[in-house]
Amino acid sequence: xxxxxAQGNIAQFESDCIVVNLFEGVSAPGGATGAVDQAxxxxxxxxxxxxxxxxxxxxxxxxxSDGKTAAPRVLVVGLGKAEKxxxxxxxxxxxxxxxxxxxxxxxxxxxxxxxGAGIAGLDVSQSSQALAEGTRMxxxxxxxxxxxxxxxxxxxxxxxxxxxxxxxxxxxxxxRGEVIAQAVCxxxxxxxxxxNVLFPVELATRARQMAEEVGLKSTVLGExxxxxxxxxxxxxxxxxxxxxxxxxxxxxxxAGHEEEQPLVLAGKGITFDTGGISLKAGAEMWxxxxxxxxxxAVIGAMEAIGRLNLPRRVIGVxxxxxxxxxxxxxxxxxxxxxxxxxxxxxxxxxxxGRLVLADALAYVARFKPSAVVDLATLTGAVGVALGKIRxxxxxxxxxxxxxxxxAGERSGDKLWPFPMDEEYVDSIKSDMAEVKNSGGRGGGVSxxxxxxxxxxxxxxxxxxxxxxxxxxxxxxxxxxxxxxxGYGVRLxxxxxxxx
Ligand code: BES
Ligand code: MN
Ligand code: ZN
Numbered sequence: 001x002x003x004x005x006a007q008g009n010i011a012q013f014e015s016d017c018i019v020v021n022l023f024e025g026v027s028a029p030g031g032a033t034g035a036v037d038q039a040x041x042x043x044x045x046x047x048x049x050x051x052x053x054x055x056x057x058x059x060x061x062x063x064x065s066d067g068k069t070a071a072p073r074v075l076v077v078g079l080g081k082a083e084k085x086x087x088x089x090x091x092x093x094x095x096x097x098x099x100x101x102x103x104x105x106x107x108x109x110x111x112x113x114x115x116g117a118g119i120a121g122l123d124v125s126q127s128s129q130a131l132a133e134g135t136r137m138x139x140x141x142x143x144x145x146x147x148x149x150x151x152x153x154x155x156x157x158x159x160x161x162x163x164x165x166x167x168x169x170x171x172x173x174x175x176r177g178e179v180i181a182q183a184v185c186x187x188x189x190x191x192x193x194x195x196n197v198l199f200p201v202e203l204a205t206r207a208r209q210m211a212e213e214v215g216l217k218s219t220v221l222g223e224x225x226x227x228x229x230x231x232x233x234x235x236x237x238x239x240x241x242x243x244x245x246x247x248x249x250x251x252x253x254x255a256g257h258e259e260e261q262p263l264v265l266a267g268k269g270i271t272f273d274t275g276g277i278s279l280k281a282g283a284e285m286w287x288x289x290x291x292x293x294x295x296x297a298v299i300g301a302m303e304a305i306g307r308l309n310l311p312r313r314v315i316g317v318x319x320x321x322x323x324x325x326x327x328x329x330x331x332x333x334x335x336x337x338x339x340x341x342x343x344x345x346x347x348x349x350x351x352x353g354r355l356v357l358a359d360a361l362a363y364v365a366r367f368k369p370s371a372v373v374d375l376a377t378l379t380g381a382v383g384v385a386l387g388k389i390r391x392x393x394x395x396x397x398x399x400x401x402x403x404x405x406x407a408g409e410r411s412g413d414k415l416w417p418f419p420m421d422e423e424y425v426d427s428i429k430s431d432m433a434e435v436k437n438s439g440g441r442g443g444g445v446s447x448x449x450x451x452x453x454x455x456x457x458x459x460x461x462x463x464x465x466x467x468x469x470x471x472x473x474x475x476x477x478x479x480x481x482x483x484x485x486g487y488g489v490r491l492x493x494x495x496x497x498x499x
Contacts, residue, residue, distance in 0.1 A: 004158045005171045011039040017073035019097045019112035022055035023082040032113045087130045090115045094134035095478035111158040124166045125173035132177025137479040142192040179307045184486035187300030191484035195272035195289045200320035204246040207299045214306035221247040233338035234359035237352045240329025241322035250302045250316040261370040262313040266360045268353045268376035269295030269320035276323045276349030293470030294375035297488030304493045319356035335433045345433035353378045358455040369459045381445045383468025390416040391469045394449035397460035403499045413491035424450045
């Protein structure tokens with residue numbers, strides 16, 4: 001489906017359906033909705049008066065216009081309470097409209113106003129971006145492995161803006177939203193892929209193809225190159241796998257910014273996590289195909305950052321490894337020495353994410369980063385604490401923490417901070433080595449972050465535990481169909497534009 005922008009009066013716009021909106025509790029609609037109501041001889045006002053439609057968030061009503069507007073149908077979408085209205089409500093309302101119309105058989109082409117850009121007073125460009133994001137994200141389908149595909153059923157959505165002055169902002173906002181939503185879908189596609197298809201070499205290959213299309217620099221290190229560099233903590237995790245580990249490096253360095261200190265994004269890319277010798281229980285093991293969700297978010301974000309040509313140097317890396325049990329696999333009690341020379345005792349081979357990230361965080365120091373943000377599906381416990389509502393945020397730098405919190409609120413990929421007290425290292429002190437990879441259940445989320453902190457030398461750093469966020473068993477708002485969410489992409493693009 002294509003998203004277009006046009007100048008005009010939506011009441012006179014020719015399409016299969018026009019979309020207008022209503023705040024909860026409004027009885028006499030104003031703005032574009034008011035104009036359409038007038039054209040319809042008060043049909044929207046009567047609909048409200050009947051009590052059948054209140055403007056509640058995520059509700060819709062479909063009216064037939066009997067020739068009174070150029071389009072035969074009018075979809076009124078509820079925006080919820082005016083005082084709670086924000087960009088997320090725009091994203092949600094656009095997603096709801098797209099979903100409803102995709103299921104309305106006679107609608108192939110529809111037109112919509114920009115929710116929030118008129119009477120609600122949000123920034124026009126940001127509202128337009130949110131509209132495009134919500135629309136595209138809602139229509140995502142993971143159908144690669146179904147032979148009989150159900151087509152989306154929509155050909156186009158035209159964003160109609162009356163004001164000539166606002167048109168440029170609408171156009172740029174829609175474009176930005178499309179690029180970002182497309183990148184969210186890239187991350188969703190990667191996370192959706194089964195682990196027999198998306199093993200480390202395949203993940204790196206797909207990232208490389210994306211980099212070529214977008215114009216990012218890309219480098220992939222194989223196991224020999226990693227051994228040369230001393231990345232033996234990462235390589236230990238890969239020992240049980242027949243699939244070679246890969247270390248992916250993507251770089252966006254726009255003209256004039258080549259020498260600047262980069263923002264570095266680092267993703268956990270475990271293409272399948274069996275737990276290794278500390279084998280996971282069987283029933284839920286299939287979920288561990290999404291253990292590369294951090295890498296997926298980094299790859300998606302780099303795609304958008306490159307396409308938008310953000311005026312900032314950004315480097316994305318991903319540690320792509322499969323964690324398997326085998327005769328050659330690493331074991332609990334093994335002691336390994338990574339790139340920094342620090343020794344780590346393995347308590348659980350299932351705490352493998354922090355191991356691959358340890359060498360990733362050591363590796364990126366060479367870029368002299370202005371900041372490093374890692375994203376990882378690191379602990380089940382973060383989901384126990386926060387559910388699938390916010391990702392966990394751990395930082396050793398207040399400014400970076402504040403920038404991430406703000407980017408989370410604006411983008412919709414929300415975060416919540418966890419403590420990083422020094423005492424949390426006590427549980428990961430090892431009798432045999434300098435650190436151990438598991439400190440037990442109590443405070444296990446913070447001690448996992450403390451483990452990572454051991455390997456972050458010389459740069460502001462934040463760790464995002466996104467274990468619960470990358471996959472959803474049920475639809476989570478119309479913009480998030482069930483399955484892979486693409487969480488983190490919007491957050492990182494927002495962050496890269498802000499710091
Ligand atoms: N990939 C898992 C974490 C995870 C669990 C992600 C559930 C998504 C859903 C991670 O590698 C892991 O196994 N973590 C262990 C750590 C423990 C052994 C210290 C965990 O959370 O149980
Ligand atoms: Mn694990
Ligand atoms: Zn894992």
